[in-house]
Amino acid sequence: MSDLVPGLRAATNQPPPLVGHNVVTADLALTDALVRHGSPELVDDLAPLGEEAGTEEAREHGMLANRHHPELTPYDRFGNRVDEVEFHPSWHWLMERAVGHGLQAAPWEQQESGAEHAHLRRAAGFFAWSQTEPGHGCPISMTYAAVPALRADDAIAKEWAPLLAARSYDPGVRVRSAKTGALAGMGMTEKQGGSDVRANVTSARPTAEDGWYALHGHKWFTSAPMNDVFLVLAQADGGMTCFLVPRVLDDGTRNRIDVVRLKDKLGNRSNASGELELDGTLAQRLGDEGRGVRTIIEMVAATRLDCVLGSAALMRHALAEASWHVAHRSAFGGLLVDKPLMQNVVADLAVESEAATALAMRLASAVDRPDDAHEVALRRIALPLAKFWVCKRTPAMVAEALECLGGNGYVEESGLPLMFRESPLNSIWEGSGNVNALDVLRALGREPEVLQAWISEVGAARGGDSRLDRAVDDTLALLGDSMGDSGALESGARRLAGQMAACLQGSLLVRFAPAEVADAFCGSRLGTAYAGTFGMLTSGSLREVVQRATPTT
Template identity: 90%
Template sequence: MTDLVETDHHDDLLDLRAATNQVPPLVGHHVVTSDLALTEAVTRLGSAAVVDDLAALGAEAGSEEAREHGMLANRHHPELVPYDRFGTRIDEVAFHPSWHWLMERAVGHGLQAAPWERQEAGDVHAHLRRAAGFFAWSQTEPGHGCPISMTYAAVPALRADDAIAKEWTPLLAARAYDPGVRAPSDKAGALAGMGMTEKQGGSDVRANRTQALPTADDGWYALRGHKWFTSAPMNDVFLVLAQAPGGLTCFVVPRVLPDGSRNRIDVVRLKDKLGNRSNASSELELDGTLAQRLGEEGRGVRTIIEMVAATRLDCVLGSASLMRRALAEASWHVGHRSAFGGLLVDKPLMQNVVADLAVESEAATALAMRLASAVDRPGDAHEVALRRIALPLAKFWVCKRTPAMVAEAMECLGGNGYVEESGLPLLFRESPLNSIWEGSGNVNALDVLRALGREPEVLHAWIAEVGAARGGDSRLDRAVDDTLAMLGDTAGLEAGARRLAGQMAACLQGSLLVRFSPPEVADAFCGSRFGTSYGGTFGVLTSGSLRAVVERATPRT
């Protein structure tokens, strides 16, 4: 028998249980104050006090606890509970406690309908404050932003009827998250949803077939039909489009009727969808469902259009938020991960990629905050016209850019970014959503043409806005001139609507960056987005101080 000889070789063996060169999780950073693009825009458009108001939100959004709740809410999917244990039809949705944790804080921070009451009370930056908070808080988890967004957007539509608005707005604006199916009079706060699309029509809501028949009660109707997409079916009240005797009309559908009984709202199924899994998207059947008319019969689209405008703003904010979270993860990773003899952030090509992602994110953030500030000035003709044209432009462009941007950020993390624990797969699955919701790319590009054709003031507003940067960068100046030339080709406008919308949106972004961002950011944007063979591929910047751009965008803990 051979004796074992001890050696010191084991000291040189790989310790299989040790992890080295792994990047620490991005937690403990302040999501608001560590984002210079956000804080500078909010300070410029509002004040430093608005940034200060978001201190608690930003700290909590960057906490380890928030990150964990965001992951858990998507790991444990909502479940449809059609019947209670006694066999009574209840049509409720059960959520994981992490969903309620996220919702409680989003409502508590006033990210739902609170700005409308604050604006009426004299807060001149109510919507900008809310937009910055929504942008920052959505980085915890995107799915719960859906009921928050719809609640925010419902208020301007409800104003079509003073009595209905006075009944619901205080509850929708309350900073109390109070889930459960109960009479509104018994709740400390409420949430709103909407049901517009149907199986046969999609975006073509005028093809809706849901019927609305007047009842004996003045202003009340009985609805019968099927709604193809209704997100957040657990909400307290819904805005629904249906065909009344006088044509397509908007209705308010309460979950619980004034007498305390449950309204007939049958949840057929929850959608098995791409994107987040925390939120419940559903199909509803309405059969004798009672609803109040909102606005005049036959004016449903006009009545609900303000809700659509508000949700489109949140599409832009949501996509910009996804961009920022993806950029934060990518810049954090390359700043801590070593490869090929040094930190990734010091490698010229990786530095180019992350700088390009940072430029894209800052351009989206600047435009989103600019649009939010326009909501704070409803009496300013320029702001109203700019909002009308810039909303579909930004909705088209920012939302369309998000999937490619998030995919590139994921690639910065390599294989580590492809696993769920990194958070990037959720961001990537979510990234196409806002380009589809509230009108796909084609719908918004055509809406741009509609606005230009019917409202001459919107073009004047766009020209004034981009013209404010005239002379600041020759590449931007040429892009604006080329865009105006495109508008002269009336025969090819519809076929070229996407190209026009993208160019007009990029010019708005370029104008904001040239006027207000550091020179290296504006130079990189204009040098890559205008007059080049850029092609949308990230990491092909040829100008600007790339190191400074990356450092500006990297979170600090």
């Protein structure tokens, strides 16, 4: 029968898999931002990472790492408590390359040695490599974020920072002196408190050794419990304090860290998030007693940036799959990409993705200028703004991209279901939407320089688009109207944060993006009754927007 019907077993009108493209150089929004805030050499430097991220091998490892879940082994076969988590080899493949590309703590040491654009380079690399698989970005992000907090104690920083910055992936439970590289985690939240870490009840009692304490309590979420060292918060006599908890003590004995269970999460399955019990766990005080939240705040800033980068990466990955699909799939007599309504949808997705990418890279560039007062103030206000807005926009955007693939997008093999499940994560991690919106109000109320930094940043585009100008004026008016009423101010915090973030994105696009992208953004996101459903653009050259966003191989 097959001889009579040639090609009976061959699928037709199916797009080829999106492999063989360079995830960095094929992303014009990303490369433009790298040149704008850094240099063309950054693009060249990251091109090998982008090439590897776009390979069929990387895609397969990402799939396998999520198909084969981490497994907890509380005891060894002799009955010894070991609390080890085993990962699939594909997890280690992804981790080895992420560390090797310097996506963990390497930028901090590079910055100290005078390297330019170290954090921008790392942010772009993290953004691109996260598109291979999102889960392994968690330990990479926590390791990156740990170094600023470690600087609260010079001695501790000298012991751990070089290992965290090393480009050597060295998994396994071993003493620090026997490792060529290390990874960090954190344990903040507890059952009764969640984001309210001041409600934590884990206690810290001083030991006979100066600076060391015994911790007693629990941690509700600790990602990557196989990491080498953890930053945790606990109640000491002087109040909430930050501690460093090594998994293995200097004498080679394992610290008392009991992994009670691994969480069954909504999103990725590659990473392990554990619930820990601490019972006499030894920890080194990091900073003064009672200053735990202040000590950890720089870690929070770094992980918030990675939340923005991670969400922007999900957007870009979903957009790439959608635009690639419609460029190769035919329906109703022609390619989907040539259908005006589908063109509108994909162009709208592309605008959303480019706005997120532009804002994320702008914030990363600010980390490279810690001595610039404007950059410091802008980072303070724009991080919670971007964390709130970009992370909130991601689930709807990824869902729309999935729909572009139709039923194929609903099948696990496409990768879109994993992206969709993952899409709410960064809005929850490191402070929910409400926490970040309220942090914006806190910054505006306590640090007047942050509002001026926002005004200066959006003001750089003044006169470039009347819709953006009106949106900035309306946002300032909204802020002024609410300042005298604390209840109204808090109730409207999300609206204010969303408008301020959209104005920042609009300013960047008006100044730097192609005219058709900026026009579409300002016409749909600023000063309109935009319903939030993609595919409702009324301005902009849609075909050009889609072409700019579609990957090439």
